[in-house]
Amino acid sequence: MSHVLAVLEQRDGALRKGSHEVVTGARRLADALSGNVDALILAAGAVRGADQLGRFGADSVITLTNSAFGMYAPEGYARAITERVKSSGYGAVVFAASATGKDLAPRVAARLGRPLAQDVTDLAVEDGAITVIRPVYAGKALLKLKIAGTPALLSLRPNVFTPVERPKAGTQESAVVAGPAGRVVVKEIKAAEAGTIDVAEAPIVVSGGRGLKEPANFKVLEELAAAFAGRAAVGASRAVVDAGWRPHADQVGQTGKTVSPTLYVAVGISGAIQHLAGMRTSKVIVAINKDKDAPIFKVADYGIVGDLFEVVPKLTEELRKLHG
Amino acid sequence: MKIAVCIKRVPDSETRVKIASDGKSLDEAGVKFILNPYDEFAVEEALRRKEQAAAGEVVVIALGPAAAQETIRTALAMGADRGILLQSDRIPTDGLEVAKALAAELKGAGFDLILFGKTAIDDYNHQVGPMVAELLDLPCVTTVVHLEIEGGKGVAEREIEGGVEVVEFPLPAVLTADKGLNEPRYPALKGIMAAKKRPLEVKPVSPGGGELEILALTPPPERKEGKIVGEGPAAVPELVRLLREEAKVL
Numbered sequence: 268m269s270h271v272l273a274v275l276e277q278r279d280g281a282l283r284k285g286s287h288e289v290v291t292g293a294r295r296l297a298d299a300l301s302g303n304v305d306a307l308i309l310a311a312g313a314v315r316g317a318d319q320l321g322r323f324g325a326d327s328v329i330t331l332t333n334s335a336f337g338m339y340a341p342e343g344y345a346r347a348i349t350e351r352v353k354s355s356g357y358g359a360v361v362f363a364a365s366a367t368g369k370d371l372a373p374r375v376a377a378r379l380g381r382p383l384a385q386d387v388t389d390l391a392v393e394d395g396a397i398t399v400i401r402p403v404y405a406g407k408a409l410l411k412l413k414i415a416g417t418p419a420l421l422s423l424r425p426n427v428f429t430p431v432e433r434p435k436a437g438t439q440e441s442a443v444v445a446g447p448a449g450r451v452v453v454k455e456i457k458a459a460e461a462g463t464i465d466v467a468e469a470p471i472v473v474s475g476g477r478g479l480k481e482p483a484n485f486k487v488l489e490e491l492a493a494a495f496a497g498r499a500a501v502g503a504s505r506a507v508v509d510a511g512w513r514p515h516a517d518q519v520g521q522t523g524k525t526v527s528p529t530l531y532v533a534v535g536i537s538g539a540i541q542h543l544a545g546m547r548t549s550k551v552i553v554a555i556n557k558d559k560d561a562p563i564f565k566v567a568d569y570g571i572v573g574d575l576f577e578v579v580p581k582l583t584e585e586l587r588k589l590h591g
Numbered sequence: 592m593k594i595a596v597c598i599k600r601v602p603d604s605e606t607r608v609k610i611a612s613d614g615k616s617l618d619e620a621g622v623k624f625i626l627n628p629y630d631e632f633a634v635e636e637a638l639r640r641k642e643q644a645a646a647g648e649v650v651v652i653a654l655g656p657a658a659a660q661e662t663i664r665t666a667l668a669m670g671a672d673r674g675i676l677l678q679s680d681r682i683p684t685d686g687l688e689v690a691k692a693l694a695a696e697l698k699g700a701g702f703d704l705i706l707f708g709k710t711a712i713d714d715y716n717h718q719v720g721p722m723v724a725e726l727l728d729l730p731c732v733t734t735v736v737h738l739e740i741e742g743g744k745g746v747a748e749r750e751i752e753g754g755v756e757v758v759e760f761p762l763p764a765v766l767t768a769d770k771g772l773n774e775p776r777y778p779a780l781k782g783i784m785a786a787k788k789r790p791l792e793v794k795p796v797s798p799g800g801g802e803l804e805i806l807a808l809t810p811p812p813e814r815k816e817g818k819i820v821g822e823g824p825a826a827v828p829e830l831v832r833l834l835r836e837e838a839k840v841l
Contacts, residue, residue, distance in 0.1 A: 283752075339756065341731070366751035370733045373686070373718035377725035382685040382803045385717045398806060403714050404617065407608040409809050410714075412684070415802040450730040451760045454746075458754040465752040471840075515736070515771035516750050521604050521712060522628055522770050530840045541604050547811065551838045553830065559819070566814050568838065569830055573823035581824035585831045589841065 269358025269417065270302040273325065274348060276367050277308055278456075280337070282316035284468055285363045287323045287430035292390060292423045293361040294324030294433050299392035300358050304435070305329055307351065309344050311337035313441070321437015323430055330441040335448030338456065339367050342449025345374035352379060357418045359397055364422035365467075372422045383420045384412055386525075388427050388548065397421075405521040405544030425467060426527040427548070459516070464500040466517055471495050471530045472546070474502035474519055478535020478556060478575055482512035487579050488534060494586035502526065504536050520545035535575050538563030555579065592647035594637040595702045596671065597693055597723070598630040600655045600662035601713040608810070615805045617713075624658065626665045629708025631775035632768035636738065637706055638670045639773065648672045650702075654692050654798070656680050660791060667786035668778030674791040684714070685801020690722035692798040698727060702763060709734045709767040724765035732758050736771040 273293035276283040290306055297304045303326035308314050310332055320328050331347050333340075352360055352375070360375065362368040364386040376383035388409075389400040397419040403410045414421075459465070466472050473492045475485055485501065492499035503513035505520050519526055521541040531549035536542060538554070538561055546552070547566055554567035555578050564570045571578050602608075602617065603625045609618040626634075634651065641647045651666040653659045654677040663674035677696060683689055697705055705727075707720035724731030736755070737748035740762070747758045747766065778786070820826045820833065835841045 345725075366734065366749065366756075369717050370721060370749075373721040374725050374731070376687060376718065377690065377722040380687070382687055382801055383716075383718050384803065386715060401715070402811070403808070404602065404606070404608045405604060405712060406811060407606075408610065408617075409811055411806040411809070413804040413806050415804060451732060451758060454757045454759055456751070456754045456756055457748075463753070468752050515769075518770070530834070530838075544604075547814065551834070551840050552814070552817070553834070564817065564819065566817070568814070568817040569833055570817060570819045571821060571823070571826045571830060572819060573826070577824045578827060581827040582830070585827055586841075589831065589835075 268302050269300040270355070271297040271300065271304050272352060272357045272360045273304055273306045274360060274362045274368070274371070275306055275308050276363060276365060277310050277314045280310065280312065280314055282308070282314055283365070285365060285425050286316070286320070288425065288428040289361055289363050289423060290320055290323040290325050291430045292428040293359070296359050296361070296390060296392065296397065302358060303327065307331065307348065309336045309347060317439065318437065321435050322432050324433035324435050325437050326435045327438045327440065331444045332441060333444045333448065336444070338453040340448035340453065341370060341374060341451045343447065344371055345378060346446065347444045348375050349378040352418060359417070359419040359421065362422040364424045368422045372420060376420045379418070379420070381416070381418060381420050382414060384414060385422045386424045387421045388424050390421065405541065406547050407544065424525070424527065466500045466502040466519060466526055467524045469498065469500035470528055471499035472502045472519065472526055472528045473499050473532045473534065474504065474536060475507065475534050476504035476536030477506045479507065485513065487576065491532070491579055491583045494583045494590065496590045504542050533563050533567070534579060536563055537561045538566065592640055592644045592703045593701055594640060594647065594649050594704045594706065595697055595700070596630070596633045596637045596649065596651045596666065596706045597719070598634065598651050598653050598662060598666055599627045599711045600624050600653065600659040601627045601711050604628070604712055610808050610810065615808050617808070624662065626662050627708050627711045629710060629712070629768060629770070632770060632772045633706035633708050634666045634669050634671060635773045635775040636768055637704070640704065640740065650675065652677065652693065652696060654679060654689055654796070655682060660793070663791055664786050665778065667789045667791070668782040669776055670782060673789055676791065676793045677796040678793050679796050679798055681798070683798050683801045684805055685803040686716040686718040687722055688799045688801040690719045690726055692796050693719065694723045694726040697723065704763065705729070705765045707765070707767040709769045720765055720767035727765070729763055729765050730760040731765040732760055733767040734769040735766050736769050738766070738772065
């Protein structure tokens with residue numbers, strides 16, 4: 268029997284999107300190891316949404332508080348988690364492969380002297396050992412790894428582990444963590460424009476490439492994204508980011524973000540291998556391109572060959588009808 | 592300012608991945624290797640910091656096979672002063688073992704900044720920089736897109752979901768570079784010639800094996816053959832129907 272620690276994130280005192288995915292992944296491991304899931308949150312005080320984690324399979328929810336933990340405190344968080352893992356003994360520690368999780372997990376791993384598998388897309392327990400799948404070579408291959416010894420440390424790629432309801436007690440406890448927050452201090456978060464969703468987190472991504480012809484034409488995609496009733500983000504190919512049309516934060520691909528939305532709409536994107544690397548794990552892919560031989564059609568579930576400046580406004584119109 | 596940049600030799604992003612006969616590794620035959628693109632941002636940042644200070648040294652360090660000398664020469668051609676190759680034919684899958692080998696070289700060498708790319712585009716381990724920081728007990732900021740340093744203190748910006756985190760840290764520190772930090776320069780011919788004369792020290796190392804065992808390297812599952820719904824705006828209503836009724840995503 269071996270217990271699993273799920274490390275969750277909060278922002279502004281509310282659990283982050285993705286927390287249910289982390290608990291779901293941790294639950295799968297815990298079931299195979301016949302253990303419990305402890306959900307761990309680091310915060311300045313009580314966290315909204317913590318009482319919901321039992322639904323997704325958390326046996327207990329532990330909130331560790333420190334006045335400096337309202338925002339991410341890399342060293343303070345790493346120390347608190349490491350102490351918890353050392354004192355409680357876990358078979359596995361599961362993080363989100365988010366901006367915070369990918370920064371935090373290596374620190375904890377180094378402090379524990381344990382290996383780390385980042386950005387895991389599947390996991391299992393085989394003959395008592397935890398095995399994971401990770402995309403490598405820009406998604407052109409999948410690496411299957413066995414993690415020897417305990418605890419196994421892993422971070423889960425967002426939007427891959429669909430939350431599953433597995434009601435457990437979800438008992439709540441909280442404790443104050445003493446000590447300094449560390450030398451690295453997050454002073455503030457400059458929020459992106461209100462109402463926008465990050466491409467890495469959005470359930471729907473509408474991406475544009477060189478086919479848009481000029482930066483101002485991205486308005487067509489912004490209108491399309493808006494027609495998805497606030498669930499879509501606008502992404503971009505490397506070509507248009509390098510040309511300065513769109514911010515780097517919106518880039519999908521090998522040197523941008525890896526996304527796995529429910530629906531990915533590629534508009535005026537030819538489908539270079541670097542782009543496919545960033546979006547090939549999307550659940551459904553739609554391509555709109557005037558070149559019927561564009562490689563994007565090879566990975567698309569549905570394609571429309573045509574002038575995007577005619578097709579996209581029509582799609583926007585149809586979606587508006589749908590969403591009233 | 593004395594700056595170390597840890598770099599990696601990786602297959603070009605255009606590489607068609609062919610899996611070797613052991614079913615666990617890349618078939619390197621015919622593969623072109625490059626300086627990891629994220630490491631270019633780190634090298635560029637180091638050069639700019641040195642140029643601004645008009646003093647200091649930029650040292651590039653790689654763990655890799657003998658052929659990684661070429662990768663180090665690329666960074667020297669950009670303008671780095673000297674290189675160190677920690678030579679090993681085997682690069683551990685376990686990033687912590689890579690971090691230990693680099694930390695052993697960096698320890699006590701008096702660097703003000705130790706820079707990395709945020710991840711390598713082969714294994715995507717995304718961990719060696721912060722692990723080195725922990726092993727050396729140095730402050731660390733990862734995935735930096737903007738950096739200001741003044742008088743022993745730095746302010747970095749890193750992109751997070753839905754915004755940018757503004758992070759303060761003291762020097763010496765470890766930073767990992769993300770795209771957006773700068774525009775890496777192309778080595779000029781003069782730089783390429785000069786790079787040939789710059790010192791490149793080769794030190795054999797034997798990193799530990801670590802505790803990650805590769806069971807298999809496989810191609811990703813093929814996406815099932817899609818369909819062209821139609822041509823032009825006339826195909827849109829059918830697309831919307833398919834997305835609703837067949838794919839059930841609307």
